[in-house]
Amino acid sequence: MSCCLAAVVTAKASLSRSPDMNFFKRDAAARTRTLLRNAALFLAFSIALAASASCSSDEGGIESRAGEDTGALKVVSTVSPITSLVENIGGTRIRLEGIVPEGVNSHTFEPAPSVATLVADADLIILNGLFLEQPSLELARANKKPDAVILSLADKAITRDQWVFDFSFPESDGHPNPHLWTSPDLAIKYADLVRTELSALDPDNADYYSENFSKLEERLNDLDGRIATAVDTIPPENRKLLTYHDSFPFFSTRYGFDVIGAAQPSDFSEPSAREVASLIDQVRETGVPAIFGSEVFPSPVMEQIAKEGGAAFIDRLRDDDLPGSQGDPDHTYMGLMTTNIQIMAPALGGNADALDDFDTGLVFEGESNAVYPE
Secondary structure (H helix, E strand, O other): OHHHHHHHHHHHHHHHHOOHHHHOOOOOOHHHHHHHHHHHHHHHHHHHHHHHHHHHOOOOOOOOOOOOOOOOEEEEEOOHHHHHHHHHHHHHHEEEEEOOOOOOOOOOOOOOOOHHHHHHOOOEEEEOOOOOOHHHHHHHHHHOOOOOEEEEHHHHHOOHHHOOOOOOOOHHHOOOOOOHHHOHHHHHHHHHHHHHHHHHHOHHHHHHHHHHHHHHHHHHHHHHHHHHHHHHOOOHHHOEEEEOOOOOHHHHHHHOOEEEEEOOOOOOOOOOHHHHHHHHHHHHHHOOOEEEEEOOOOOHHHHHHHHHHOOEEEEEEOOOOOOOOOOOOOOOHHHHHHHHHHHHHHHOOOOOHHHOOOOOOOOOOOOOOOEOOO
């Protein structure tokens, strides 16, 4: 803004110094003087406008600071881990906005009518898929532009024979567990799908998206190795997970954990007395030192299971709620995964030292334009 004001001041100063009276006679008509004053004002405005465009332009073609749309792809995403992956690939060259607020149940989230306007303006709508965000998907189908693309990542990242069913997602319901992103190798597949779609819609920036993907792939492969190292410090008999919600089946398969149960049934209610008793028995029988709840969704039932089963209750795990606030270094997909391991490993008798110096920040240079709803 300062350079724009400077342009206006400079223009006005230049005009005030122009030798008007040397060019016009003292008895010039008032109408002529009025026309000249108007021309001067128009010139000052034009100079200021040009300076404003120069001050707010960006070589990546993003929206200007003043809010002017300069033609960048408009991308809408759903849950925050996916928004973070898209943010890392799109960088400064897209206008990205998430629609599922952090701290809400993404399975039951109903988008507000105002979200329809955002979706209707989008070029690309990115969801997890596998029935996670059905209301959001229905809203997108009903309101998107004819040429807008809907990208369901999980549906493309794995095949039907790789679907996983469990306590929270029983096969009888026909909806598999959708939490693929909790395994970094599948997060890489998500990122590659995003890169491919962004490049197809915006070929001028394809090299930029590919460069960011390469950086993110390298970072996630590093994270994958560090998680494996941390898990190796956990005694094998303690590599068991009982969580409030079945969010970690792909994570568990990747790193050799045994999921012994989850408290939350498929209808997202509290478990029955019989189910609670069964989980208590499992904790006792396995001798697992800790069970895990969610910081976002506190559960007295989990406290009861831990107390009666003889385990510690750790209520700080996250699956689709990034740590910290937007702009914090840990408010990323990498920050989410790192924080979870730093909670899990010590609670199960290991340590997370391997992640101490891991960079959880964004992989691209420049200011992000992503918007995370609250």
